[in-house]
Amino acid sequence: KQEVTQIPAALSVPEGENLVLNCSFTDSAIYNLQWFRQDPGKGLTSLLLIQSSQREQTSGRLNASLDKSSGRSTLYIAASQPGDSATYLCAVEGGSEKLVFGKGTKLTVNP
Amino acid sequence: EPEVTQTPSHQVTQMGQEVILRCVPISNHLYFYWYRQILGQKVEFLVSFYNNEISEKSEIFDDQFSVERPDGSNFTLKIRSTKLEDSAMYFCASNRVGAGGTDTQYFGPGTRLTVL
Numbered sequence: 001k002q003e004v005t006q007i008p009a010a011l012s013v014p015e016g017e018n019l020v021l022n023c024s025f026t027d028s029a030i031y032n033l034q035w036f037r038q039d040p041g042k043g044l045t046s047l048l049l050i051q052s053s054q055r056e057q058t059s060g061r062l063n064a065s066l067d068k069s070s071g072r073s074t075l076y077i078a079a080s081q082p083g084d085s086a087t088y089l090c091a092v093e094g095g096s097e098k099l100v101f102g103k104g105t106k107l108t109v110n111p
Numbered sequence: 112e113p114e115v116t117q118t119p120s121h122q123v124t125q126m127g128q129e130v131i132l133r134c135v136p137i138s139n140h141l142y143f144y145w146y147r148q149i150l151g152q153k154v155e156f157l158v159s160f161y162n163n164e165i166s167e168k169s170e171i172f173d174d175q176f177s178v179e180r181p182d183g184s185n186f187t188l189k190i191r192s193t194k195l196e197d198s199a200m201y202f203c204a205s206n207r208v209g210a211g212g213t214d215t216q217y218f219g220p221g222t223r224l225t226v227l
Contacts, residue, residue, distance in 0.1 A: 098156035
């Protein structure tokens with residue numbers, strides 16, 4: 001059974017800092033790995049999708065990497081801003097249509 | 112930009128009552144999903160739906176749950192007899208391509224269900 005773990009559970013940084021969020025998964029047989037953003041009481045917004053054959057994806061200040069063999073992904077956020085404050089969720093799709101989510105990292109960027 | 116919509120945003124019900132949560136997926140999408148998130152917990156998969164059939168369901172999705180696409184635009188989740196532990200945020204999602212595709216699942220804003 002696929003398990004997804006995210007560390008740290010929470011992170012507080014000053015504005016402008018570069019930061020890394022970590023995600024690990026137990027079963028490397030995945031189709032893709034996705035990073036989502038969740039604002040309090042709101043839905044999930046897709047940030048990046050990395051297919052299993054890819055090593056990384058970039059969107060603006062966000063860069064996500066995937067090491068399928070070791071079951072790890074990182075989300076790198078450059079020059080963080082207060083508007084980046086949210087919970088970041090990692091999810092994997094493997095062998096079926098469902099996404100398996102981690103519990104998330106709650107990020108606070110302080111002005 | 113097209114988006115998934117859900118109604119109501121918040122539903123309060125008494126234990127044992129039936130509730131129907133409604134979703135309008137993105138119009139050209141073919142695959143539909145329901146997930147739930149109990150407060151402070153992970154987002155959990157409930158069910159996927161394609162071509163008017165359930166394609167996969169989790170162990171959470173027991174006989175108390177059902178899904179339906181009653182027309183060309185709506186996708187509903189029914190809970191027949193709600194329990195306290197059904198209190199959660201319920202998310203609808205959709206995408207164009209199913210398993211193994213390159214397309215993300217697009218999530219709605221959620222319905223917060225509170226069972227008293």
